[in-house]
Amino acid sequence: xxxxxSLALIMPELILTVAGLALLLVxxxxxxxxxxxxxxxxxxxxxxxxxxILPGVHFGTGPVVDAFGGLLKMDGFALFAKALIYLxxxxxxxxxxxxxxxxxxxxxxxxRAEYPVLILFATLGMSIMVSAADFMTLYLxxxxxxxxxxxxxxxxxxxxxxxxxxxxxxxxxxxxxxxLLYGMSLLYGFTGATDFASVRSALSGELSTGQLFGLIFVLxxxxxxxxxxxxxxxxxxxxxxxxTPVTAFFSTAPKVAAVALTAxxxxxxxxxxxxxxxxxxxxxxxxxxxxxxxxxIGQENLKRLLAYSSINNVGFILLGLAVGTAAGxxxxxxxxxxxxxxxxGSFVALLMLRSEDGNLYETFADIRGLAxxxxxxxxxxxxxxxxxxxxxxxxxxxxxxxxxxxxxxxGLVAFAAIAIAAxxxxxxxxxxxxxxxxxxxxxxxxxxxxGAAHWVLLALTAAIISPLGYLMTRSLTDLxxxxxxxxxxxx
Numbered sequence: 001x002x003x004x005x006s007l008a009l010i011m012p013e014l015i016l017t018v019a020g021l022a023l024l025l026v027x028x029x030x031x032x033x034x035x036x037x038x039x040x041x042x043x044x045x046x047x048x049x050x051x052x053i054l055p056g057v058h059f060g061t062g063p064v065v066d067a068f069g070g071l072l073k074m075d076g077f078a079l080f081a082k083a084l085i086y087l088x089x090x091x092x093x094x095x096x097x098x099x100x101x102x103x104x105x106x107x108x109x110x111x112r113a114e115y116p117v118l119i120l121f122a123t124l125g126m127s128i129m130v131s132a133a134d135f136m137t138l139y140l141x142x143x144x145x146x147x148x149x150x151x152x153x154x155x156x157x158x159x160x161x162x163x164x165x166x167x168x169x170x171x172x173x174x175x176x177x178x179x180l181l182y183g184m185s186l187l188y189g190f191t192g193a194t195d196f197a198s199v200r201s202a203l204s205g206e207l208s209t210g211q212l213f214g215l216i217f218v219l220x221x222x223x224x225x226x227x228x229x230x231x232x233x234x235x236x237x238x239x240x241x242x243x244t245p246v247t248a249f250f251s252t253a254p255k256v257a258a259v260a261l262t263a264x265x266x267x268x269x270x271x272x273x274x275x276x277x278x279x280x281x282x283x284x285x286x287x288x289x290x291x292x293x294x295x296x297i298g299q300e301n302l303k304r305l306l307a308y309s310s311i312n313n314v315g316f317i318l319l320g321l322a323v324g325t326a327a328g329x330x331x332x333x334x335x336x337x338x339x340x341x342x343x344x345g346s347f348v349a350l351l352m353l354r355s356e357d358g359n360l361y362e363t364f365a366d367i368r369g370l371a372x373x374x375x376x377x378x379x380x381x382x383x384x385x386x387x388x389x390x391x392x393x394x395x396x397x398x399x400x401x402x403x404x405x406x407x408x409x410x411g412l413v414a415f416a417a418i419a420i421a422a423x424x425x426x427x428x429x430x431x432x433x434x435x436x437x438x439x440x441x442x443x444x445x446x447x448x449x450x451g452a453a454h455w456v457l458l459a460l461t462a463a464i465i466s467p468l469g470y471l472m473t474r475s476l477t478d479l480x481x482x483x484x485x486x487x488x489x490x491x
Contacts, residue, residue, distance in 0.1 A: 005067075024114075035113040074131060077263075077483045152242070180218060191211070219262075219281070225254070248351075263329060263332065274324045286418055289319075323410040326487070329487055345457070353366060355448050
């Protein structure tokens with residue numbers, strides 16, 4: 001394939017690159033007073049990139065197409081993940097200005113012009129990650145996303161919690177990147193290649209000790225990026241300390257990209273060695289489900305609780321990955337879509353918990369009796385929490401159902417039973433929201449009004465996870481099946 005054809009295939013990435021560089025110059029010349037126009041243009045760039053991939057997501061891409069000599073792979077799986085990433089980034093950009101213009105931003109009121117640019121570059125890195133077909137491309141996309149994310153976590157420079165979150169994320173992220181890079185170097189040393197197809201071919205026989213260690217290190221590095229146990233330790237602190245719009249971003253778009261990248265590596269690189277990685281992924285999945293559920297029980301900070309909820313949900317997502325079949329990969333994608341809607345809705349609701357002067361509230365004590373003072377937010381949170389708990393007839397139940405169904409069909413009944421039992425534990429802290437909001441004496445502190453963007457996003461996510469969401473399950477499953485099948489098309 002010639003260079004021009006490869007450029008045409010990466011048009012979404014080119015749009016994000018050009019927009020990011022151009023807006024960076026605008027920020028340098030205009031400063032923070034242009035933050036709002038920069039954010040609008042960043043959203044427009046993300047819409048443009050999404051528009052380019054829309055036909056491929058809807059109709060499927062047919063044969064897998066490689067770009068730049070096999071460095072990138074443009075298939076249905078990548079397009080499905082990119083669509084979720086772009087939508088998440090757009091939503092997080094839309095809700096950010098209200099936060100940074102409120103008293104919650106402290107002495108740094110007003111959104112910095114660099115914020116939308118960092119979101120664009122992080123999204124560009126994620127877009128490269130999900131299309132990677134070579135370990136060099138994988139690492140390039142991963143680091144572009146990570147470096148932007150470190151700055152986003154510490155974007156409030158004068159806020160101690162934000163600075164602490166950025167530092168912790170940077171130190172632990174650097175450690176995880178080193179582990180991943182060491183695993184990739186081991187695989188290169190023992191296979192003589194970095195492209196996924198050649199490495200898979202070299203791993204077709206019995207694994208040597210060096211190859212096995214390379215596999216373990218690569219999976220360990222990726223487990224950090226998706227916040228799976230035992231590499232989850234950064235998540236609660238970063239989620240709590242980072243600005244809430246940034247936390248909403250971390251819990252959605254990078255999560256999708258990291259899970260998609262992990263799935264691509266597992267199936268396209270280690271697909272011939274299922275016995276070697278399946279036990280590792282299954283242990284990580286079950287440990288994440290159990291630890292996420294138990295760790296959230298004693299939490300009083302809502303952002304910290306949602307961090308443990310994220311760990312818990314990653315466990316269910318990995319359960320679909322551990323199945324090792326196209327049905328399991330499809331269930332994983334369905335769960336990802338529904339999880340993004342639930343997570344976005346939850347953090348948008350948290351952004352609406354504000355006082356008249358703009359202070360944000362984020363503890364259980366602050367939402368006591370919320371059903372009396374702000375009933376619309378309380379009922380939306382009830383739907384979102386019940387959906388996260390997997391209570392029917394909300395769509396969160398369907399996400400767990402498809403994962404359990406794929407697990408049982410693969411003969412892993414015992415693992416499915418453990419996961420189902422652990423999901424009951426998680427229902428406790430989700431129901432705590434309902435008890436505090438509907439049955440406790442009103443705290444009467446959440447009295448501030450929210451903007452139209454927040455209400456639209458909250459209503460949209462609540463509608464998606466409501467019983468109305470079942471109307472789209474057939475189309476969603478069909479898209480997920482097409483996307484998952486492209487992971488199993490061997491060159």
